[in-house]
Amino acid sequence: MDQRRLCTDGGDPGSGAALESGDGSHHPGPPRFVTVGEGIVDPNGNEMETRDDLAPRNPDGDGTYVWRVLESPDSSSAAPTDGPIAEFEPDVPGTYALALEAPDGTHELTVRAFPEVDEDAPRPQVELEATVADGHVRLSATASVVGDGDPSVEYYVDDRNGDVLEPNGTIPVDAIDERVRVYAIAVDERHSVPDAIELVLDGEGANEPSVRVERPFEPPEWAVDAVVYEIFTRRFPDRDEPTFETIADRLDHLEALGIDVLWLSPFLEAESGFGTPAERGGPHGYNTRDYFEVDPDLGSVADFEALVDACHERDIRVVFDLVINHTADTHPFYEAAVDETHPDHERYRDWYRWEDFDERDADTYFGWDDIPNLNYANPEVRDYLLSVVDYWAERVDGFRADVAWGVPLSFWTEVSDRVSGADGDLFLLDETLPSDIEMGGGRFHMHHDDVLHDALERLGASFADGGTDGSTAADSADEPADETAAVAEGNAVADEFTDSAADLEATTADAILEAIEDRQRRGAHPDSEWLLYVENHDTDRYLTEYGRDAQLAASAATVTLPGSPMLYYGQETGVMGRRDPMNWESFDTNLLEHYRQLIDLRKSHPALQSDADLERIPYATDTDAAVAFAREAPASGRRLVVALHFGDGTATVRIDEPVEGTDLLTDEEVADDDGTADSWARELAVDTAVVLEAETTDSSESGGQ
Known part of the structure; x- marks a missing residue:
């Protein structure tokens, strides 16, 4: 197949209509939440570090895009780099308003920059909720952090939805034009990954328009468990x-x-x-x-x-x-890029990242010289790879993104928005090693x-x-x-x-x-x-x-x-x-x-599924190679105790809670109870794995099944 033709028409001629990101405009997407000192950057050579940039959505390969600062905190001199796809490093904590001049007009983007912090400090988590009453949507959030912190919460409305958030943390129902996306950020020593809800007009209620609350970051139901x-x-x-x-x-x-x-x-x-x-x-x-x-x-x-x-x-x-982080060095695009006599050389030279173009030294990972990294700073590259996503999204149920850390976060945010809009059941799994929590919250549903x-x-x-x-x-x-x-x-x-x-x-x-x-x-x-x-x-x-x-x-x-x-x-x-x-x-x-x-x-067994809690339990063992823990499903009141042994032979594990003696994996009796009042009398013989039914907790008996 002539892949050069694919770059011209935006996809395989037989692939069907191309998808659109968001509202179909070039707006660069949701607000950005970053840390001073890290910023939004995409350098060469960061083999295991996440990349990011500022980029127009639904890019035209030959379109003209210019970034500039509209508003910034006092004493800031930060400015986006030149080019249609830019880097931006806030130099002062605060809120920045950037403008993207695009073929379809000017788009504004909020960048919230938080102070530099100790990267070893725990990050908070946040869950955003909303209630609708008296013609207003009232926002609320639950924020938590490991340790002694007390996170605060900040709310932001997607720039594409306009300024509809009132100072008291409410949104008038009559200000919602079809749908509005709202974000919450928890702030402690560090800031959280954002959570989001979408407020969707859902017809007329008894006395006022009805608003439905959707959770765009939830995984497809079929992917859970x-x-x-x-x-x-x-x-x-x-x-x-x-x-x-x-x-x-x-x-x-x-x-x-x-x-x-x-x-x-x-x-x-x-x-x-x-x-x-x-x-x-x-x-x-x-x-x-x-x-x-x-x-x-x-x-x-x-x-x-x-x-x-x-x-x-x-x-x-x-x-x-x-x-889509890289291609083979025998890909037609790369062959054109390195061959100055090729009729498409000038076009494809900028499709790849280079350490030294004159030496034909491409940017690669781990010394893999035969898989050169693609250049996401080129709108044509992004446009082409979005057509790849469109083509296969029609044919599969999900994507596992290889070397996801090597592709800018902004691109994955667009992909998630794009395929979620076309098929809410499409599933996204990332490969980031070490796993990067920034890939959650509007990018990927699951992480290695x-x-x-x-x-x-x-x-x-x-x-x-x-x-x-x-x-x-x-x-x-x-x-x-x-x-x-x-x-x-x-x-x-x-x-x-x-x-x-x-x-x-x-x-x-x-x-x-x-x-x-x-x-x-x-x-x-x-x-x-x-x-x-x-x-x-x-x-x-x-x-x-x-x-x-x-x-x-x-x-x-x-x-x-x-x-x-x-x-x-x-x-x-x-x-x-x-x-x-x-x-x-x-x-x-x-x-x-x-x-x-x-x-x-x-x-x-519901106690082994996603809604079940993991609980540490007291146990005693004759080896460091053994461990015991409990899983409990509050909704059903079902509870299990699991004991694992990674060493040779049989481990003895003593626990202090009542369990059935039969291993659910093997149907063999593995728990001895000497009948005394000693709560530690329950002794398990564990070769490799034992799973035992535990007593139903008092708090959940009435709702059990």
């Missing part, structure tokens, strides 16, 4: 004929396992297709050559759409791995929980008896079965990801509880979901590294802790190599049954 399954697309289907069709033939396995979401690693036409050797990462597909064509060895776009239909027939949603993953890795290394050597019987025709030692470059990056996670000491098994509690300290948006995983395509297999018992405990942690568990293909069947072919003919059936039981229990 979802069990996710990632496949390495070219290694999951039948070995002899690996195609979309043979992936569809294997969906019964996912349905029987209880999978809700299928995340496919990249399947577009890429430099790293079938036949890519292990030393280059195998056929991973993360270096795209064509954003509108699938790998022809897998099939056609129609074949992919048939796979999606087959998933939907089984109530499985499909997530597309969106790789690298902090929990880091804790699980450290526990495996500390307490496990070591992994097993060897590989599965499913040797690949063009790649060694066990790639772990071969993918040295991938290992280095995986190590960088792990080392960059939150600095939690995983010296005892309760580090997994610290990892969950750390979300609140970091100030994650209350609606943010978390992807819990033992392994993925960038890590070694937990089974290989730490052994079977440790893997059973770690997988139980991902299913019993708050968040959405993810399985990486073959994790449940005994695949040993990071990117080995699926072992269809040699399943570890006992391991598979363990995962089926875990997932079934999670789906059937």
Whole structure:
């Protein structure tokens, strides 16, 4: 396909109508909340740091855009950089009003700059609410912070909706023109991620217009409590004929396992297709050559759409791995950019970021010279990549954004607004490592929980008896079965990801509880979901590294802790190599049954689902490798006690609350009670994981089920 034509008409000619962001104008979007000293910047070279900028929405590649300051705090000399897409570094705390001169007029944008603070201080959280009475919408918010803080709350109305907020924190109903979006920010030592509501006129009430309150940052209902399954697309289907069709033939396995979401690693036409050797990462597909064509060895776009239909027939949603931070260096745009004799050289030279153009030294990450970073400071690039989003949003249920930290926050805000407006059920999962809470609250619904993953890795290394050597019987025709030692470059990056996670000491098994509690300290948006995983395509297999018992405990942690568990293909069947072919003919059936039981229990028990609280409970144990905790669903009054053991052999765990003696995972008796009045008489024998029904709490008995 001639991708240059795609850049001219804004999308694939057969893709249907393009979507619009917001109201379809060039307005740059919602108010911005930043810190003096950090600002809104997008420099080269920040491999693990989030990028940001000021940019027009729905950009025209050849449009003229100019930024300027309308109002600023006294003594400020800050000004946006030149160019249609700008950087801005507030130099004084306060509120700034910026103007964007665009082809469709002048648009104003509020930038609230908070003082520089200690980055180790906890960030507050805020939840915005509204009530409607007497012709006014009254705003209220709940703000909290870990520690002794007492956050205040500031309210802002989206600049696109005009000045409708009154000094007393109310909005007249008759000032609402169809819909108004309102933001709340909690402020303590640091400021929070914003929360938002939309006030929508909803017809006439008995005496006045009716207003409906919507929550635009909430994830799609189907994504809450979802069990996710990632496949390495070219290694999951039948070995002899690996195609979309043979992936569809294997969906019964996912349905029987209880999978809700299928995340496919990249399947577009890429430099790293079938036949890519292990030393280059195998056929991973993360270096795209064509954003509108699938790998022809897998099939056609129609074949992919048939796979999606087959998933939907089984109530499985499909997530597309969106790789738009970079392209392959064999992409036609990059080839034009580096070739001064190419007729489109002048156009595409500015589509990429350069360390030194004369040396053809592109801006890249981790020394990956073959995947140059795209230049989001170019409106044409943004326009083109929005057309990519539009095209695939019609064909899938969600996006997992690869290297999300490498794409400016402003772009992800626009993508979220764009696809939410077209289909409120579209789901967005980010890859930011270390996980960045700024990606929540109007950008992504779910984040990789690298902090929990880091804790699980450290526990495996500390307490496990070591992994097993060897590989599965499913040797690949063009790649060694066990790639772990071969993918040295991938290992280095995986190590960088792990080392960059939150600095939690995983010296005892309760580090997994610290990892969950750390979300609140970091100030994650209350609606943010978390992807819990033992392994993925960038890590070694937990089974290989730490052994079977440790893997059973770690997988139980991902299913019993708050968040959405993810399985990486073959994790449940005994695949040993990071990117080995699926072992269809040699399943570890006992391991598979363990995962089926875990997932079934999670789906059937409300105390393991998203609305259930995580509670630390007193426990005593004979090893640092064991931990116990409780989950309780207040609405149903159901309560569970979970005990996990990451070490070798059997751990003894004593708890001081009444539980049933039968393990819900194995139906075996694991709890002894000597019948005395001693509350510590309940002793659990824990090999890897035990889940026990606990007594219903008094406060919820009346509402139980």
